[in-house]
Amino acid sequence: MSRSTRNVWRKLKYGILTCGGIASAVLVYGSFTGHELLYRSILMPAVAYIDPENAHTLAVKLAAHSLVPKDRSMPDKALESKLFGKIFPNPIGLAAGFDKHGECIEGMFKIGFGFVEIGSITPLAQPGNERPRVFRLKQDKAIINRYGFNSVGHDVVINRLTNEKRRVNQGVLGINLGKNKTSTCAAEDYVSGVKKFAPFADYLTINVSSPNTPGLRSLQGKKELRNLLEKVIKARDELTQSRPPILVKIAADLTPQAKEDIADVITKAPYKVDGVIVCNTTTSRPEDLRSQHKHETGGLSGEPLKKLATQTIREMYTLTKGELPIIGVGGVSNGRDAYEKIRAGASLVQIYSAIAYEGFPIVKKIKRELAELLRNDNIGSVSDAVGLDAGESNEKFL
Numbered sequence: 112m113s114r115s116t117r118n119v120w121r122k123l124k125y126g127i128l129t130c131g132g133i134a135s136a137v138l139v140y141g142s143f144t145g146h147e148l149l150y151r152s153i154l155m156p157a158v159a160y161i162d163p164e165n166a167h168t169l170a171v172k173l174a175a176h177s178l179v180p181k182d183r184s185m186p187d188k189a190l191e192s193k194l195f196g197k198i199f200p201n202p203i204g205l206a207a208g209f210d211k212h213g214e215c216i217e218g219m220f221k222i223g224f225g226f227v228e229i230g231s232i233t234p235l236a237q238p239g240n241e242r243p244r245v246f247r248l249k250q251d252k253a254i255i256n257r258y259g260f261n262s263v264g265h266d267v268v269i270n271r272l273t274n275e276k277r278r279v280n281q282g283v284l285g286i287n288l289g290k291n292k293t294s295t296c297a298a299e300d301y302v303s304g305v306k307k308f309a310p311f312a313d314y315l316t317i318n319v320s321s322p323n324t325p326g327l328r329s330l331q332g333k334k335e336l337r338n339l340l341e342k343v344i345k346a347r348d349e350l351t352q353s354r355p356p357i358l359v360k361i362a363a364d365l366t367p368q369a370k371e372d373i374a375d376v377i378t379k380a381p382y383k384v385d386g387v388i389v390c391n392t393t394t395s396r397p398e399d400l401r402s403q404h405k406h407e408t409g410g411l412s413g414e415p416l417k418k419l420a421t422q423t424i425r426e427m428y429t430l431t432k433g434e435l436p437i438i439g440v441g442g443v444s445n446g447r448d449a450y451e452k453i454r455a456g457a458s459l460v461q462i463y464s465a466i467a468y469e470g471f472p473i474v475k476k477i478k479r480e481l482a483e484l485l486r487n488d489n490i491g492s493v494s495d496a497v498g499l500d501a502g503e504s505n506e507k508f509l
């Protein structure tokens with residue numbers, strides 16, 4: 112090889128190394144500063160090549176070590192609200208199922224969530240269903256999961272929460288309770304969760320709506336729900352120290368009669384709860400789903416759930432006469448989606464599936480867009496927007 116050819120090769124090599132170095136530095140910088148475009152167009156499409164459950168586990172582990180982009184934006188007073196006697200710095204929360212075992216609470220507050228819900232947690236450890244049990248429906252911006260309450264059990268999470276030095280004022284912690292698959296008395300499972308987690312929780316969620324535990328959703332029937340909630344509320348009221356608010360999380364696939372029955376039960380003592388989470392994943396499959404995994408068994412979440420969830424919020428707000436705070440969840444991926452849920456009757460909003468497509472910077476984006484929408488409509492705070500569209504018929508939004 113001649114000297115001049117060697118020179119060209121050397122320059123080319125340095126050029127490639129320099130470009131590679133710069134690109135890596137940009138990627139690392141972008142991922143730690145939470146650059147939205149970088150996440151949406153490079154990082155998350157790359158993550159899509161990893162098996163969905165492995166990607167989920169990796170995200171939780173990174174967040175557990177605080178390797179997540181910190182939201183450095185200034186808190187916006189318009190997004191703050193007071194509910195259950197607690198200050199929520201913003202209305203965007205992490206939905207149950209992402210941090211099932213309470214591993215990355217700090218990390219989730221760091222990315223800017225106003226509240227974080229961990230779980231579902233079952234009394235005894237159980238493995239859940241066999242893998243594969245999570246599927247990305249990429250073209251539909253959706254997920255189907257049939258995890259089936261894989262849980263490390265109450266005691267492991269209690270230990271974690273006991274050892275964790277949660278900073279004060281960092282946000283509100285919800286703890287979502289499930290039941291064991293082989294349990295013969297559901298009420299006992301939930302009551303045990305209430306007693307054990309009460310000292311750690313700003314609110315407790317009674318999850319009777321996951322589609323992946325046989326028989327669970329029948330606990331939403333009028334008689335069954337009364338029987339369950341009476342015991343749960345009694346157990347909470349008998350606690351001597353902290354008595355956290357009790358919320359019930361309902362399904363997306365309820366008949367009009369079932370929704371009326373639930374509203375009737377949860378607004379009347381001795382079954383009266385403090386709030387309702389609307390809603391869990393759906394077992395329905397909209398006809399326009401395009402992705403290859405659309406026929407997998409499990410609960411569908413993300414974009415295709417959005418309208419159904421918002422309609423259910425509007426109905427539950429009307430049926431409960433706005434007496435109970437609603438946490439709206441299902442298909443939220445931007446400020447407009449969150450705003451629609453709030454105007455339909457939600458006081459707070461949660462997200463999960465959209466994180467899988469846009470990464471953690473989505474939280475900052477939703478808050479920024481929501482604040483802007485409130486300002487454009489001359490609405491001073493989130494609480495002033497709650498239920499503004501609740502009186503409208505659902506048909507208007509179809």
Ligand SMILES: Cc1cc2nc3c(=O)[nH]c(=O)nc-3n(C[C@H](O)[C@H](O)[C@H](O)COP(=O)(O)O)c2cc1C
Binds near residue numbers: 208245412463
């Ligand atoms: C992979 C996965 C696991 C979930 N696990 C739980 C769970 O353990 N408990 C629960 O109450 N909801 C669980 N959910 C439901 C979510 O909390 C939420 O209600 C639903 O996904 C709709 O919100 P999204 O469209 O923003 O994802 C899970 C959802 C997903 C995608």
